[in-house]
Amino acid sequence: MKRLIIIATGAAALAGCGWTPGMRDRSELVVEPSPCAAKRFDVYFAENEARLTSAALQAIGLTATQLQSCDIKRVQVVGLASATGDVASNLSLSERRAVAVAEALVAAGWPTPAFELGAVGDAGATTVAGTNEPLRRRTEVVVEAAPRR
Structure with missing residues (x-):
């Protein structure tokens, strides 16, 4: 009897492995995400610098390439700074960082009217x-894009 149960269980398991009518190819079930979706990325800077590094230019270029077939609706660029230095200097630095990133995106072909620039200086830089706070020497970039019509 035990042997019969084992054979029946094995047969049932093998039957479940067979092809099921109506099952579709994986490519019909899995949809690739649209490249024209909202994206967020950070661009990092050296201490007390607003000049874009080669890594920053690569990040900007990669995002610009990913979205080149999209309609850029809105781009928010917010500059941040660490708590090093005085409040006015940090605000100025974060503004220059936001402008540097926006200029690089415009140079990559993005529409100027879509940009909203902001700067918070060192606000929130101390816990x-x-x-x-670590890694405050950056800009935060949020891009809203849609497929072109």
């Missing part, structure tokens, strides 16, 4: 415990 509640009084320590500096």
